[in-house]
Structures are given as C-alpha cells and as structure tokens.
Amino acid sequence: MTTDASPLASTGTSTSPSRPRATGRVTLADVARLAEVSPITVSRALRGERAVHPDLVARVKSAAQRLGYVPDPAARALASRHSAHVAVLIPMLSNALFVDLLEEVQRTLRAAGYQSLIGVTHYDIGEEEQLLREQLQHRPAGLMVTGLDRSEATRALIAQSGVPCVHLMELSEVPGVYSVGFSQADAAATLTRHLLSRGRRRIAFAAAQLDPRTMQRREGWRRELKAAGAYDATLEWLNPAPSSLALGGQMLEQILELKRPVDAIFFCNDDLAQGALLAALRLGVAVPERIAIAGFNDLTGSDQMLPALTTVRTPRGEVGAAAARMLLALMRGEGVAQPAVDAGYQLMVRAST
Structure with missing residues (x-):
C-alpha cells in the first residue's frame, strides 16, 4: 500500500x-x-x-x-439494497410491556451494528399497514411485528418484500413464519386454575383494549372454567377503552354491584388489577377474603401493592432479545433451527389471591 x-x-x-x-x-x-x-x-x-x-x-x-x-446510511442502502436499520412495529409506547421488549431488541441489534426504527400501530391494523408501507420504502434490513393478527394486505407486503421478519409475543405454527413469544391462552388458563384451586368458583374476567392477545387470555379463562363447570358468560367484563388504573377501579365497583356475588376477578392486565386493589382499599373491601384479585404481565409495582398482586410474569425482555437474535441470523442468511421459540411464562402467587 x-x-x-x-x-x-x-x-x-x-x-x-x-x-x-x-x-x-x-x-x-x-x-x-x-x-x-x-x-x-x-x-x-x-x-x-x-x-x-x-x-x-x-x-x-x-x-x-x-x-x-x-x-452514510443512504449510500449503504443503495449499495447493498438494504439499510442498516430494522423496522419494529409495536402497538403502544405507553405500555411498559413493550418498553421492556424494545430495550432488549435495541440492545441486541446495536451490538450487531443495526439501528431499530420504531413504529406505533395503536392496535389499528390499517395504521400498521400504512406504517409498514412507509418503512419498506427505506429498505430495512429486517422487520419485527407484534402478534399474528393483521390485514391480508399487510401479510402480502411482508411476504413479497423479501425482508426477513420475526413476529413478537405470539407463536405461529405456519411454515416459513418466524416467531418468539408464548401461549397467551395457556398462561391465562394457568392463572384461572390457580384461582379455582383456591376454592373460587365465581371468577370474572375483566378486560380492556380488547386486542388479540387479550382475547386469547379470555379463551384460556373460558377453557378452564368450562372444564370445571363454572363458566358464566355474564362474568365477562369487556371494555374497548385503553387499559388504566382508573378503569380497573371502575370495573371493580361495577362487578361488586352484581346481584350474584363474584369471589374472584382475573384482570387482563396488571394496571387494571392495581387500580382495583387501590379501589378496594378505598372502599374497605377485604382482598382476598371478600374477593380475590389477579392480573397479568407482572408490571412494575405489582409486588408492592397492598396486598401484593398475584399475576403472570411474561418474558418481555427475553422475547425481545431472542427475537433480535433470530432476526440477526435471518439477515445474515444463517439457518434458524427453531422458527417458533416459546419463551414461557411464570405464575407469581402473592397475597391478593
């Protein structure tokens, strides 16, 4: 030289x-x-x-x-036909669940020289389709999308783009589809069995947002109650509003007013359950003596509630890291031995049940 x-x-x-x-x-x-x-x-x-x-x-x-x-990212994209960024589509940034997931996605991708470009779909399949069209114009090296429920047009965009894609938080059995997650229905069934084991028979399911994963949890709850001969369709409390502490408190008050008493409530997300626990304290309702309260996702603060909240710990960080590693392998043209990775879940039994 x-x-x-x-x-x-x-x-x-x-x-x-x-x-x-x-x-x-x-x-x-x-x-x-x-x-x-x-x-x-x-x-x-x-x-x-x-x-x-x-x-x-x-x-x-x-x-x-x-x-x-x-x-120069533009020059790199032109030369390689792909950029050094990965498009990541999630439903909400206000939900700690997705923040935990994104932290691990970004940490893993950055270590390999990639940047994550985040799009928020707001649980709207039309908005997801539009975001994906915009992202594909920038020639991403890879894609991450949340869940498996989307429009046929979006499915076609993913398939025809030729860009490696990994689905988050759910598991697919479709050949050629890569996913990292866990069974939402099985996790909900496990929590419902726990409530039944504590002698609870009138178990309500209280849900907000009503996204596909929430509905899968409802199916797990239904499955276990039907098997136990304790299912009652009138105990499904479904509200399409965003999940929040305030809504959880309102739901508790409404359920307590039922003529036939309920002895347990399975809230689809911890923020609802936390709000219910706060409302129970305010109203003087004994938990779990009068009514057991359980949540889902084990969000920050659930173990500090009075009483501490029984919930299902979901592996958000593990899903993010494993999905990013899978996508890196796909972008490098390496083989992926296990296209559907089950990250599992953990029942956290605490004083609220």
Whole structure:
C-alpha cells in the first residue's frame, strides 16, 4: 500500500484529496487509506462481518474513530439494497410491556451494528399497514411485528418484500413464519386454575383494549372454567377503552354491584388489577377474603401493592432479545433451527389471591 495515508494520519485534518471539498465529509475511502486496507474491507469491517480478521477490524475502527467517520446510511442502502436499520412495529409506547421488549431488541441489534426504527400501530391494523408501507420504502434490513393478527394486505407486503421478519409475543405454527413469544391462552388458563384451586368458583374476567392477545387470555379463562363447570358468560367484563388504573377501579365497583356475588376477578392486565386493589382499599373491601384479585404481565409495582398482586410474569425482555437474535441470523442468511421459540411464562402467587 502507498503512504498516501501518512499526511492524514499525522495531521488528522480534512485535507484528504478523496474527501468532497464542498462538505468536508470524511469518506469510506479516507478510512481505507488511513487503515491501509481496501474500501470493501472497511465496509465489511464496520458491518461486523465475521469474515474480516479481528486485527483488520481493529485497524479500521481505529482509523474511523480518528477521522470521525460516520457511515452514510443512504449510500449503504443503495449499495447493498438494504439499510442498516430494522423496522419494529409495536402497538403502544405507553405500555411498559413493550418498553421492556424494545430495550432488549435495541440492545441486541446495536451490538450487531443495526439501528431499530420504531413504529406505533395503536392496535389499528390499517395504521400498521400504512406504517409498514412507509418503512419498506427505506429498505430495512429486517422487520419485527407484534402478534399474528393483521390485514391480508399487510401479510402480502411482508411476504413479497423479501425482508426477513420475526413476529413478537405470539407463536405461529405456519411454515416459513418466524416467531418468539408464548401461549397467551395457556398462561391465562394457568392463572384461572390457580384461582379455582383456591376454592373460587365465581371468577370474572375483566378486560380492556380488547386486542388479540387479550382475547386469547379470555379463551384460556373460558377453557378452564368450562372444564370445571363454572363458566358464566355474564362474568365477562369487556371494555374497548385503553387499559388504566382508573378503569380497573371502575370495573371493580361495577362487578361488586352484581346481584350474584363474584369471589374472584382475573384482570387482563396488571394496571387494571392495581387500580382495583387501590379501589378496594378505598372502599374497605377485604382482598382476598371478600374477593380475590389477579392480573397479568407482572408490571412494575405489582409486588408492592397492598396486598401484593398475584399475576403472570411474561418474558418481555427475553422475547425481545431472542427475537433480535433470530432476526440477526435471518439477515445474515444463517439457518434458524427453531422458527417458533416459546419463551414461557411464570405464575407469581402473592397475597391478593
């Protein structure tokens, strides 16, 4: 290699002849010259490709750092037909469940040189379709979408894009579909069996938002109560409003007014159950003596309620990390031995039941 890099290495200035004078932008060729490697080696080293020797990677990264090199995402997308970002579509950012998931997705992707570009669907399949169309215009390297329920147009977009895709929080048995999650219905059934084991027979199911995963929990609750001969359709309390502490308190008050007393309530999410516990304290309703209260997801604060809330701990962080690892393998063209990864769940029995 020639010594063209020596003036650049010694001064660290913006005098490289290959750098555009109008903008002063450091180019990939500048980094290659300083590291004494080819531009393609620089590109591969910065993408984290395993074929590049660690010594060369160290040289390239050192040169890039000295020059203050920032890759041009548009140029990279044009050259590789894909960008270095992954589109992640989730229903809500206000729900701690998805915040926990995103933390692990981003942590895993960033370590591999990818950025996550987040889209919020608000549980609207039409909005999800529009977001996906917009994201695909930017040539993402990969896709993550929440759940399995979506429009046929969105399914077609995913299938025809050729972009690797992993589905979050649910499990698919469809060949060619990759997913990381757990059985929402089985988790709900496990909690319902626990309530039955405590001698509860009049068990209400109180739900908000009414998204597909909430409805799957209802199916698990129904299944166990029917098997026990204790199912009563009038004990389904469904409200399409967003889940909240306030709504949970309102639901508790409404259920307590029923002519036939209820001895347990399975709330579809912990914020509803937390609101119900606070309302019970305010109203002087003994929990669990008068009525048992249980939630779902084991959100922050559930173990600190009075009494502490029985719930199902869902593996949001584990789902995010495992899904990101699966997607990285797909983007690298590596085989995925297990296309549907069950991350499991855990029943957290506490004083509220």
